[in-house]
Amino acid sequence: MKNQTALITGASRGIGRAIAARLSAAGYDLVITCREREDLLKQAADEFSSHGIHCRTFIGDLGEQGTAARLFDEIGETGRTIDVLINNAGQSHIGLFQDTTWEEWQSILSSNLTSVYALCKEAIPGMLWNGHGKIINISSVWGVCGASCEVAYSATKGGINALTRALAKELAPSNIQVNAIACGAIDTEMNSFLSEEEKESLMAEIPAGRMGQPDEVAALVLQLITGNEYLTGQVIQLDGGWI
Template identity: 55%
Template sequence: MNKTVLISGSGRGIGRAIATRFAKEGYKIAINANKSKDELEETKDYLISFGVPVLVGQGDVGNYEFCKDFVAGIKNTLGSVDILVNNAGISHIGLLSDMKPNEWNEVINTNLTSLYNLSSLVIPDMVRKSAGKIINISSVWGNVGASMEVAYSASKGGMNSFTKALAKELAPSNIQVNAIACGAIDTEMNSFLDSNELASLIDEIPTSRLGSPEEVAELTYSLATGNDYLTGQIISLDGGWC
């Protein structure tokens, strides 16, 4: 396998599971995280065990200059990006009236501005090759909104619109853009819930369980390698919850 995949926010959780899924298939892999340096290095070592080349980029994908340098480094060492998975994301729990401007900006930059940064940098090579996949890891809150998570919901709603619009823009170049609207997935993002809150959440989900990062990874891989006529879709992976 000579193709290169870039996964943002891939030091742990969903991002790491996605990187692992592609590593098992022999893809060249670029991974990224902003703050979790040790986890990122551990993920790199794990991925290398599958016999694939791995490039690490530690930095904020909400920062354009970092993304520009990172993508250039990928191109020089692994080749141009064939598949981009925009997975980097942070949440903020609390009333909007209590939220500080810097907190709002951090959520929007990480969850939404990063889509522009990375997509705009990899698209030219995809257009040149008339092939490419962009997969955005979204949330059901981008579809319906969540109380106490206004910034997160807004960023994911923006991601969904970004996906639909960019898919139309790139369809003539045979580049597909889709998003996965995740429900409650068993990751550290939900670690703020105590046992009672977690049980109540699970009671609301028809499948009576949380989703796994590996299930998100499997759907991501399917979108990256599957039907070229499927584009501009927001695919819910939520156990029938929303």
């Protein structure tokens, strides 16, 4: 049997790379993307290919009009369709709402939400043709409850959560499941701006007493794409009991 193919965005590091590593070890062929760190993406692809799977890379800003279509044109040239779509790529923004510029707002909206729209739109026709599919959107607990000084980021993650629930209803009759993982504090480069004192203060707020690890997100992704097909439209909080 031909391996199923998973597309993972933002896979050069952090959560995206952990998901790609977990799926490659499980026998999925991969298409991995990032916006600019071609060196890290190539290193990741070489590592994953050692598992005996096929791994293709793509560099580009998937929030820009036409980029997702170009990616899927390249995938189509290989005769493949995407069985699993993991929308992981995104950026954070910290600052007072009234200080957020138009350019900053548009940038985070494009990176975090428009890219999800573009990739889902391109992936769904192949899933409909195959009669199955899984879409997992990597979100945040701030999309559930909002965060002071992260209004733009919270708004985009809230949009992802709403998109997940609505799209799941639309695609359920076609045997395509759509779910989201609302991550809490995960120990990645995105949180590297925190001082050790700030990290300790943060962990004191989390009932589990620690930050989550990227591989824990990856493990949940694998559970969702290999598990119960009746589970769809869910935004699952992975936060150690924090929120």
